Amino acid sequence: MTGLRSTLGKMFGGSKTEIEGAPPAELVVAPDSADQIAQLLDFASEHRLTVLPWGAGTHQGFGGRIEPDVIVSSRKLEGIVEWNPDDLTVVVGSGTTLGGLDEVIGSRRQSAVLPESTPGATVGGVVAAGVSGWRRLRYGPTRDRLLQVEFVTGDGRTVTGGARVVKNVTGYDLPRLLAGSFGSLGIITSVCLKLWPEPETAATVTTDDPERAGAMTYRPQAVLETRDGVSVFLAGTAAEVEAQAAALAGEATAGFVWPEPPVANCAVRIRVSPVDVSALIAQLGVGEFVAAHGVGEIMASVEPDEMEPLREWASARGGTLVVEHAPAEVYETIDPWGVAPSTLGLQRRVKAAFDPLGVLVPGRLPGGI
Amino acid sequence: MVGSFDALVAEMTSIVGVDAVRASDLDRHLFGKDAGVTRGEVSVVVLPKTARQVAAVVRAAVSHGVAVVPRGAGTGLAGGAVPESPAVLIVTTRMDQIDLDAGNHQAWVGPGVINLGLSDHTDPFGLYFAPDPSSQAACTIGGNVANNSGGPHCLAEGSTVNHVLAVEFVTADGEIVVTGSGSPDPAGFDLRGVMVGSEGTLGIVTRVLVKLLPKPPAIRTLLMAFPEVAGAAATVSGVIAAGVVPAALEMMDRPLIRAVENFVHADLPVDAAAVLLAEVVGHEAGVDAEAELIARTATENGAFQVRLAADAEERELLWKARKSAFGAIAQIAPDYYLHDTVIPRTKLVEVLEQIYEIATRRNLLVLNTIHAGDGNLHPKFAFDGSDPEAVAQVKAAADEIVEISIAAGGMLSGEHGIGLEKRGLMHLVFSPVDLDAQARLREAFDPVGVMNPAKVLPAGSRCFDFGRPVPEGTWV
Numbered sequence: 001m002t003g004l005r006s007t008l009g010k011m012f013g014g015s016k017t018e019i020e021g022a023p024p025a026e027l028v029v030a031p032d033s034a035d036q037i038a039q040l041l042d043f044a045s046e047h048r049l050t051v052l053p054w055g056a057g058t059h060q061g062f063g064g065r066i067e068p069d070v071i072v073s074s075r076k077l078e079g080i081v082e083w084n085p086d087d088l089t090v091v092v093g094s095g096t097t098l099g100g101l102d103e104v105i106g107s108r109r110q111s112a113v114l115p116e117s118t119p120g121a122t123v124g125g126v127v128a129a130g131v132s133g134w135r136r137l138r139y140g141p142t143r144d145r146l147l148q149v150e151f152v153t154g155d156g157r158t159v160t161g162g163a164r165v166v167k168n169v170t171g172y173d174l175p176r177l178l179a180g181s182f183g184s185l186g187i188i189t190s191v192c193l194k195l196w197p198e199p200e201t202a203a204t205v206t207t208d209d210p211e212r213a214g215a216m217t218y219r220p221q222a223v224l225e226t227r228d229g230v231s232v233f234l235a236g237t238a239a240e241v242e243a244q245a246a247a248l249a250g251e252a253t254a255g256f257v258w259p260e261p262p263v264a265n266c267a268v269r270i271r272v273s274p275v276d277v278s279a280l281i282a283q284l285g286v287g288e289f290v291a292a293h294g295v296g297e298i299m300a301s302v303e304p305d306e307m308e309p310l311r312e313w314a315s316a317r318g319g320t321l322v323v324e325h326a327p328a329e330v331y332e333t334i335d336p337w338g339v340a341p342s343t344l345g346l347q348r349r350v351k352a353a354f355d356p357l358g359v360l361v362p363g364r365l366p367g368g369i
Numbered sequence: 370m371v372g373s374f375d376a377l378v379a380e381m382t383s384i385v386g387v388d389a390v391r392a393s394d395l396d397r398h399l400f401g402k403d404a405g406v407t408r409g410e411v412s413v414v415v416l417p418k419t420a421r422q423v424a425a426v427v428r429a430a431v432s433h434g435v436a437v438v439p440r441g442a443g444t445g446l447a448g449g450a451v452p453e454s455p456a457v458l459i460v461t462t463r464m465d466q467i468d469l470d471a472g473n474h475q476a477w478v479g480p481g482v483i484n485l486g487l488s489d490h491t492d493p494f495g496l497y498f499a500p501d502p503s504s505q506a507a508c509t510i511g512g513n514v515a516n517n518s519g520g521p522h523c524l525a526e527g528s529t530v531n532h533v534l535a536v537e538f539v540t541a542d543g544e545i546v547v548t549g550s551g552s553p554d555p556a557g558f559d560l561r562g563v564m565v566g567s568e569g570t571l572g573i574v575t576r577v578l579v580k581l582l583p584k585p586p587a588i589r590t591l592l593m594a595f596p597e598v599a600g601a602a603a604t605v606s607g608v609i610a611a612g613v614v615p616a617a618l619e620m621m622d623r624p625l626i627r628a629v630e631n632f633v634h635a636d637l638p639v640d641a642a643a644v645l646l647a648e649v650v651g652h653e654a655g656v657d658a659e660a661e662l663i664a665r666t667a668t669e670n671g672a673f674q675v676r677l678a679a680d681a682e683e684r685e686l687l688w689k690a691r692k693s694a695f696g697a698i699a700q701i702a703p704d705y706y707l708h709d710t711v712i713p714r715t716k717l718v719e720v721l722e723q724i725y726e727i728a729t730r731r732n733l734l735v736l737n738t739i740h741a742g743d744g745n746l747h748p749k750f751a752f753d754g755s756d757p758e759a760v761a762q763v764k765a766a767a768d769e770i771v772e773i774s775i776a777a778g779g780m781l782s783g784e785h786g787i788g789l790e791k792r793g794l795m796h797l798v799f800s801p802v803d804l805d806a807q808a809r810l811r812e813a814f815d816p817v818g819v820m821n822p823a824k825v826l827p828a829g830s831r832c833f834d835f836g837r838p839v840p841e842g843t844w845v
Contacts (some may be wrong), residue, residue: 173567
């Protein structure tokens with residue numbers, strides 16, 4: 001390994017330098033192009049080195065801890081490659097932070113509608129983790145914004161899937177396959193995202209009945225419940241926001257007042273059918289949570305011994321509980337994903353098609369993929 | 370083992386029953402074509418009712434050494450449901466079950482459910498299925514999934530893939546599997562996402578879990594007439610730039626307006642160079658302001674007429690005009706050839722001018738309907754297929770349209786798919802490495818090539834290793 005380390009160090013200027021929060025690795029490298037990543041992964045495949053792509057580390061708790069040979073930081077793949085405000089599209093390097101992207105496209109009141117509460121997370125990390133923002137109720141999940149993705153496969157091939165147009169059925173939808181793949185099919189180097197104009201007016205209105213809130217508004221941006229109650233997030237023209245706020249008759253605040261995601265030693269995401277959200281909230285213990293009504297996702301802070309009963313409750317209704325982050329010893333007692341998908345055999349073949357030697361984040365996905 | 374034709378028909382009959390097999394010469398001829406121009410060869414047609422029957426059909430076909438090709442209503446235009454060489458054609462129209470879960474705004478539907486039939490079924494619950502291809506009165510959900518269909522209203526709501534939560538399908542091994550879920554983000558790779566738009570090459574879809582949307586309480590529909598195409602295109606850009614994404618934003622040009630008016634009698638402005646049809650939907654208190662913004666933008670860009678549909682009847686008439694384009698063309702010439710390229714919407718004017726130039730130079734009549742909001746072009750050449758010179762000119766013009774669309778940063782298909790017809794053009798937009806990655810994905814699903822072979826990817830996509838051709842079957 002020492003020889004390989006020095007070879008890699010010479011090739012990519014890597015170091016033993018650690019990234020805060022990252023697991024120990026033989027080497028950390030920060031390539032500045034897809035070509036460099038391709039060389040690196042070609043080398044890694046040849047020498048059977050395991051590789052972990054790293055953005056800001058925001059979602060690295062999903063699927064448990066990986067101790068790779070090499071960590072590939074997307075730090076130098078940062079910046080806007082191409083922004084076409086009139087086409088509502090943007091191409092960004094995977095290492096660009098959500099906050100950095102917003103700062104640029106926000107100047108024309110545009111948004112990629114990515115998660116609102118993690119401005120330090122990278123675009124590549126959010127796409128790879130397949131996580132979505134609170135406004136998913138109105139705009140759909142993050143993967144629906146993904147028009148094109150450039151990535152490097154485990155065996156070092158730089159592949160582009162999709163296109164920089166807002167509507168497309170030309171070949172297989174590789175962008176959606178990469179969304180939520182956690183780096184195990186390839187290292188994402190850049191993505192093209194569909195943008196939305198920011199609405200003219202926004203307001204956050206409290207209510208005590210989430211079901212009724214849905215009936216009294218037309219497609220709100222989000223209906224979120226926390227320990228503090230239920231808030232409805234409205235947007236649109238001033239007149240429609242005012243009219244709907246008045247109908248809800250709750251306390252209205254201008255703009256979006258997003259809840260803080262639960263800060264927890266042990267955090268989970270429970271995913272159920274939208275109609276089961278209220279019943280699920282009743283199952284939770286005393287920890288903080290944010291529940292997305294109409295979507296079916298609940299982010300919750302839990303005690304380790306609450307996880308299995310909650311998972312059983314969700315599974316019985318066709319849902320899942322996944323561990324978002326937890327202390328190392330907790331991962332030893334619970335499968336971070338729960339039941340593996342029924343298509344596991346097919347999933348393994350898809351993995352092998354893009355990473356034939358299995359060097360990319362081995363073991364992160366369900367079923368040990 | 371490759372059996373005889375009679376043995377194949379007998380086995381299919383034993384699976385689906387005698388009333389669900391079509392094997393006469395006439396039937397095989399009728400099913401050998403979709404709504405496009407390509408003709409293929411069908412061995413035998415089966416019309417299964419259940420996923421288990423589909424699975425048994427796939428296993429039997431494999432054992433006879435014959436491929437399978439799925440087909441819905443046959444409204445496709447790219448030959449996706451046309452077998453290139455003799456295959457078992459699995460027609461899914463009898464799989465038309467709808468199981469509505471109104472509380473979750475979801476429904477499990479059979480692939481044979483007709484697009485408009487689904488929205489009609491869910492209408493009493495205040496719900497609808499957003500994708501609305503112009504063929505929606507005939508096309509099936511299975512076909513919509515295969516081609517990731519769009520329609521005018523996918524501008525704001527996205528194409529079919531945004532509205533499919535899970536897919537049940539029969540694999541190349543004849544297994545029935547489900548990918549996706551009614552609860553968000555099931556663990557593992559998003560195979561649901563790649564099944565949509567895969568044109569039946571990864572599996573035969575037997576059931577689809579769709580997302581339904583609440584019907585908007587208020588709708589405003591505007592028709593705007595322009596003396597120049599550029600004014601209409603500038604209005605599209607202006608509306609988007611002002612922060613409004615209408616539910617639909619469609620353009621028709623003069624030759625098409627005239628053909629449609631003669632057919633539908635919707636009082637369209639036949640002297641306009643182009644009309645825009647825009648629709649905004651939403652809360653009653655919001656739609657008027659958005660409609661006014663669109664009207665104002667149109668007037669600023671030279672519109673000489675702005676007409677707001679007075680009621681639902683007038684709105685439906687305007688949409689009927691837009692969706693009757695194909696029927697209207699039949700008055701002009703016996704045949705038409707249609708492209709489906711998509712370009713960045715800001716390039717609309719320059720690409721449209723080039724299309725007119727091509728038509729003039731080749732002495733062809735071109736009529737345009739355009740999903741202007743998302744830059745999806747549908748230039749239609751009207752011609753007489755019995756005139757070989759006209760056919761040659763149309764084909765040459767079609768190639769040129771692909772070239773100019775790609776040069777403008779566009780793609781081969783926005784919503785009709787690649788099928789048989791455009792697979793030979795894939796190398797224009799994807800590198801050999803990109804195509805190889807897609808071929809690897811396909812092999813992961815279908816290692817033996819039984820699922821709708823010869824579609825989407827060009828021949829030889831997989832036999833490639835960084836520019837070096839390698840023998841078929843080599844592990845690279």
